[in-house]
Amino acid sequence: MARPRIYKTQGVVLRQMPLGEADRILTLFTPDMGKLRAVARGVRRTKSRMGGHLEPLTHVSVSVAHGKALDTIAEAETIHSFRGLREDLGRVSRAIYVAELVDGFSAEHSPSPNVYRLLLEALHRLQEPSGSGQLIRYFEVQLLRQSGFGPELLRCVECRSDIEPGDHLFSSAKGGVLCQRCRPQSGEALLPLSLNGMKVLRYLQREEYAKAATLTVPQALGDELERVLGSYTRYVLDRELKSAEFMHLVTPGRSRRATGARRG
Amino acid sequence: MEQFHKLPGIGPKTAQRLTYYLVRMPKDEARLLAEAVLAVKERIVFCSQCYNITESNPCVLCADPGRDQARICVVEEAMDVLALERTGAYKGLYHVLHGVISPMNGIGPDDLRIQPLLGRLKGGAVQEIILATNPNLEGEATSMYIHRLISPLGVKVTRPARGLPVGGDLEYADEVTLGRAIEGRQEF
Numbered sequence: 385m386a387r388p389r390i391y392k393t394q395g396v397v398l399r400q401m402p403l404g405e406a407d408r409i410l411t412l413f414t415p416d417m418g419k420l421r422a423v424a425r426g427v428r429r430t431k432s433r434m435g436g437h438l439e440p441l442t443h444v445s446v447s448v449a450h451g452k453a454l455d456t457i458a459e460a461e462t463i464h465s466f467r468g469l470r471e472d473l474g475r476v477s478r479a480i481y482v483a484e485l486v487d488g489f490s491a492e493h494s495p496s497p498n499v500y501r502l503l504l505e506a507l508h509r510l511q512e513p514s515g516s517g518q519l520i521r522y523f524e525v526q527l528l529r530q531s532g533f534g535p536e537l538l539r540c541v542e543c544r545s546d547i548e549p550g551d552h553l554f555s556s557a558k559g560g561v562l563c564q565r566c567r568p569q570s571g572e573a574l575l576p577l578s579l580n581g582m583k584v585l586r587y588l589q590r591e592e593y594a595k596a597a598t599l600t601v602p603q604a605l606g607d608e609l610e611r612v613l614g615s616y617t618r619y620v621l622d623r624e625l626k627s628a629e630f631m632h633l634v635t636p637g638r639s640r641r642a643t644g645a646r647r648g
Numbered sequence: 649m650e651q652f653h654k655l656p657g658i659g660p661k662t663a664q665r666l667t668y669y670l671v672r673m674p675k676d677e678a679r680l681l682a683e684a685v686l687a688v689k690e691r692i693v694f695c696s697q698c699y700n701i702t703e704s705n706p707c708v709l710c711a712d713p714g715r716d717q718a719r720i721c722v723v724e725e726a727m728d729v730l731a732l733e734r735t736g737a738y739k740g741l742y743h744v745l746h747g748v749i750s751p752m753n754g755i756g757p758d759d760l761r762i763q764p765l766l767g768r769l770k771g772g773a774v775q776e777i778i779l780a781t782n783p784n785l786e787g788e789a790t791s792m793y794i795h796r797l798i799s800p801l802g803v804k805v806t807r808p809a810r811g812l813p814v815g816g817d818l819e820y821a822d823e824v825t826l827g828r829a830i831e832g833r834q835e836f
Contacts, residue, residue, distance in 0.1 A: 398752075399752040399753070401753065404656065404657055405656065405657050430813045431813050431816055433817070433820035435822075436821065436822025436824060437822045439784055439785050439824075440752070440784075440785045441785060462822055462823055465822065465823050465824050467823075467824055467827070470785060470788055470824075471788075472792075473789065473792040473793060473796060476788070476789050476792070477751075477789070480751050480785075480789070481751075483752065484751065484752050487752070625751075626751040626752070626755070627751035629751070629756060630749065630751040630756055630757075633756075634793065634796070
């Protein structure tokens with residue numbers, strides 16, 4: 385076999401699971417291999433050389449040895465520890481949510497450099513103390529887009545006619561907006577999406593992070609976008625995200641309405 | 649053999665060795681072992697105050713009048729109590745959470761013993777809470793969450809210091825550990 389015994393890559397640690405006495409199974413997101421699961425030996429011991437470098441939400445450069453079932457991390461060195469994220473409950477809960485989304489939307493051995501860049505930029509921006517604006521919504525929209533689930537916001541998902549200005553309905557099952565004529569034909573659960581809500585989503589879909597970071601929307605509109613995108617990502621991933629629940633719990637000033645509707 | 653293999657840290661070879669050892673073991677000793685295993689399941693309960701595992705309720709630590717009743721050290725697992733007790737440096741009470749907030753593994757605050765901890769603070773006898781969760785992402789998040797719940801009660805909240813492990817190597821320390829070690833340096 386010609387492949388080298390050890391390969392080098394970099395990645396963001398998305399999650400970890402304890403394994404045996406002192407080991408962990410890590411899930412990393414890498415630019416060249418997509419999601420990578422690997423064993424890190426001895427990292428739960430206090431004296432582990434690698435332990436501190438392989439915490440979740442660390443941008444790390446690693447040497448990995450091929451293994452029979454799972455590869456093993458041989459060396460690890462932090463590129464960026466995102467310390468600013470870890471020391472604030474609200475920020476860390478958002479970063480965990482971002483990581484769980486990437487984990488859910490990505491597959492092993494399926495490289496996605498765009499999602500990698502999106503993730504790194506999100507973690508850097510979430511560190512900044514100046515409110516996160518619509519960063520989380522931006523991340524959701526862009527991650528959906530990069531994963532091939534970008535919401536259709538220009539044409540009706542039913543009849544393909546152009547969407548006219550006005551209030552509309554969003555269908556998670558069809559992944560986009562329904563025009564006013566197609567409304568009654570659909571028996572599935574639909575969420576209201578106002579004209580302004582749709583404009584913000586379109587804006588997030590085509591703009592840069594920097595713009596999203598400075599975008600502020602009224603609370604009610606923010607809740608509406610959160611409901612639509614939350615319901616859509618849940619539909620695509622086909623599961624509830626515990627990290628979304630935790631993010632709600634620790635983010636002050638969330639209205640009960642938004643939380644209630646999320647469960648309903 | 650398969651039963652041994654289910655235990656943590658026991659691979660197929662060790663399971664074989666243990667089974668073979670049991671075959672050769674005198675019957676009396678085997679009975680003692682069997683009884684000890686059953687006793688764990690039958691007699692061990694959670695302490696109604698600190699949720700440590702114990703044979704008596706309240707546990708020996710909670711029942712000991714010599715311990716400092718004004719301090720509660722919050723830990724993730726019962727094993728952490730043993731580790732802290734081995735140091736002999738802490739004389740207060742404990743509170744075992746039985747886990748850590750880990751949204752990615754589906755564990756939220758409601759799955760831990762956080763409410764009983766808040767209940768223990770109601771009497772006003774407790775002056776200090778030491779949040780000794782593990783110094784990793786989940787442990788930190790758990791501590792920050794508990795801190796947020798406790799802070800309106802006006803109880804002092806502390807954390808164990810972060811720093812370099814004894815016998816460690818400066819060169820291999822990650823930047824967070826090293827950074828906090830320098831920040832928290834003490835006069836020689």
